[in-house]
Structures are given as C-alpha cells and as structure tokens.
Amino acid sequence: MTRSTVTTPPPGAVPPETHPDAPGPGQPLGPHYSRCFGCGPDHPTGLHFEASSPDGLTVTAQFTVGENHQGAPGLAHGGVLAAAMDEALGSSIWLLRKPYVTGRLETDFLRPVPVGTRLFVKAWCTGISGRKAYLEGEARMGAPDGPVAVRAAALFIEVTIDHFVEHGDVSGHEFEVNP
Numbered sequence: 001m002t003r004s005t006v007t008t009p010p011p012g013a014v015p016p017e018t019h020p021d022a023p024g025p026g027q028p029l030g031p032h033y034s035r036c037f038g039c040g041p042d043h044p045t046g047l048h049f050e051a052s053s054p055d056g057l058t059v060t061a062q063f064t065v066g067e068n069h070q071g072a073p074g075l076a077h078g079g080v081l082a083a084a085m086d087e088a089l090g091s092s093i094w095l096l097r098k099p100y101v102t103g104r105l106e107t108d109f110l111r112p113v114p115v116g117t118r119l120f121v122k123a124w125c126t127g128i129s130g131r132k133a134y135l136e137g138e139a140r141m142g143a144p145d146g147p148v149a150v151r152a153a154a155l156f157i158e159v160t161i162d163h164f165v166e167h168g169d170v171s172g173h174e175f176e177v178n179p
C-alpha cells in the first residue's frame, strides 16, 4: 500500500511478543468496552466486531456494513471503514496487553463497499521500537480471501493507564478501558 515512513518500522524494530494472558488461538477477543463503536455489543449503531486471533499475533474480525454506516447512498462511509481498521489494529496491539493509542492511521480505499457487505478484517504488528508500534491491516469483501477493499498502516504509541484516567471518563468503567 501507499504509506509514509512514519508507519514503517525503523531498523532495529523488534517483533511483537504476545502476552501470556492474551486469548489463545481461535478464542474470541471479546469487547474491550461495551459501548465501543468498534467492538461494543451495547453500541446501538456500532460495528459489533467479532474478533479472534488465529495465532496470538494476528487479529481477524468480521462485521457487516449497515444502514448506519453509509456515506453515499448504499455505500459505506470511508471514515467508518477507517474506524474499522483502527479497531482491528488496536485489537492486535492489545494482544501485547499494553495500552496503546493510535498516533497515525493511513488508509488506502481500493473498492466501494455496499451496505450489507460482510467485511473480513485482518491486522498485525510489523514491529516495536520503544513506545512505538507499527501495524498493518486489510479488509476483504465477502470472504477471508475476497477482494481487498481497504488497506491500512498505523503508528500506535504506548501510553500509561493514566492517559485514560486523565483524559477520559473511567468512572464505573475501570475494568473496561484496557481491561
């Protein structure tokens, strides 16, 4: 995909290591926050991601583009697709069980995605360098080996849990924000 040097691992970046507490191969990842737009089952118009990891390092997830996700009539909004990629990339770095946030997200939109399309999203980490994690992902239409609709690359930055306490509202949600 077209991407900048910002999302390319520098020389010396090391491979990610799955945390022993991360779900085993094939186990559902579950939501990290019940009202998350990407994975939360309680979000009324969210993506309702169903995610798992086949190998402890890659995340595979599925969702269906719905009426609430449109940009042009009958077509997915690009920002919603970018959010789906962000969610999958964030889920894959959470396999390390360290809190990260998205610093930069780059997306290539390769095909229009009609409402009703089941998207098969995949994300993985290409390297870690200090607080920086480099990630890539793709979304395919209709099947895990279907045509690629979106590709993404991202830089995530490791933060402390204070990031969510200081900037968010974690009252009553302590165990849902990066549980």
Ligand SMILES: CCCCCCCC(=O)SCCNC(=O)CCNC(=O)[C@H](O)C(C)(C)COP(=O)(O)OP(=O)(O)OC[C@H]1O[C@@H](n2cnc3c(N)ncnc32)[C@H](O)[C@@H]1OP(=O)(O)O
Residues within 6 Å of the ligand: 006, 032, 086, 087, 088, 089, 090, 091, 094, 100, 101, 102, 103, 104, 131, 132, 155, 157, 159
């Ligand atoms: C399971 C979970 C799924 C979740 C999926 C969803 C994930 C998300 O969407 S998170 C929400 C969106 N992201 C945010 O809100 C983040 C907002 N930004 C911030 O809070 C801050 O800018 C933050 C934390 C990224 C960096 O701030 P800070 O901790 O002060 O670090 P800072 O010193 O500025 O940067 C650290 C390094 O990263 C680099 N960096 C930070 N941001 C960027 C960026 N956007 N582009 C390039 N480099 C960056 C810096 O240049 C610096 O590099 P170096 O160490 O080489 O000098």
